[in-house]
Amino acid sequence: MSIAVDVQYATDAPDLPCEADFARWVETVLKARKIDGEICIRIVDEEESQALNAEYRGKDKPTNVLSFPFEVPPGVPVTLLGDLIICAAVVAREAEEQQKAALHHWAHMVVHGTLHLLGFDHINDDEAEEMEALERDLLARLDIADPYAI
Template structure:
């Protein structure tokens, strides 16, 4: 079976040793790409707190750096057979801090945020409870297929 084509450009605006490799990012992004999408072109940028805060303020009106921002090429619904275009921005210090606070492996948290962002690019959202449930279920399934634990599992300890 032919895999859908993903062109992923990874930009490190921070020390690349602080983040996963391009190969890892590509695997995680591809795993979240719906099979009905023939092709996708995505830029993934890893940023510091200053750039993360600036982008979040400019595009969401929030004066803080967040873990992941997703930018779609346009707001049109996806059409089967048409390419998917978009950008993901991950703030390395925020991702690292969250992973530590949540007791998660750093690569697992990065993988989850890439999967999460890729699903947003494809039109998934978590504003309404039913949408959140669907998106979280899909994220969990993809993460487990990648060999990571359920990102939403509550620590029973």
Template structure:
């Protein structure tokens, strides 16, 4: 585990009106919480998109023709290149709002969860099998609890 604060450069861009979407500073806080103790330095981008862009990206990169809540694009650097570039997160705002309403969660808390979830994917965490999923979900619970956010996998 890495000690000390993360040297972090998080670019946040909004490809849709910002109404109801947290401020860039919130996304930076959530990313910092996810990366704290896990990496020393990171440079990444968070892009908030509408359903059309979210669907197009999910279709192009994952072959799934629907907008999903968060997409993670880890940086693929050439061998030997040492940069703090971690990758990109794309968060689909309408999907996040809809899911939060359906699950009875605060929208802000759901954004925090998906930002943490996506940042962990950038670090190589995954949930392809039950063991990986349980480990990743437990880590998410711990990070979010540190932010004062309830268990995202609980009963609401």
């Protein structure tokens, strides 16, 4: 299996996961789905997250994770799956608000975003249930509790 993860740190936020953490989280998803691929993860500040969220989703506020799947032209043998943009400040704030271990919330955002790159979504209830079940299973493989448990 060939899996590559490129991590770009575009913020000096404290307590960020290391590249090995990001690679482990992505690999957990791709190996479970038996998919080869390459993903770029860019860790950003709120300003960059807000600008991208406004431009691509029409929402003028920072968000935890944005997924940009790469559309491979027919017949081109490319394994690039796409890019994840993760806002460090939003993830840290959410982890604190939800009383979750920060590293666990980071893992959830990477798993969630990677599933988006693979075509999963949560627009309707059925899709959301399927995606959340996958997230629970994948996070359990990492010894992380159900992120949706209240």
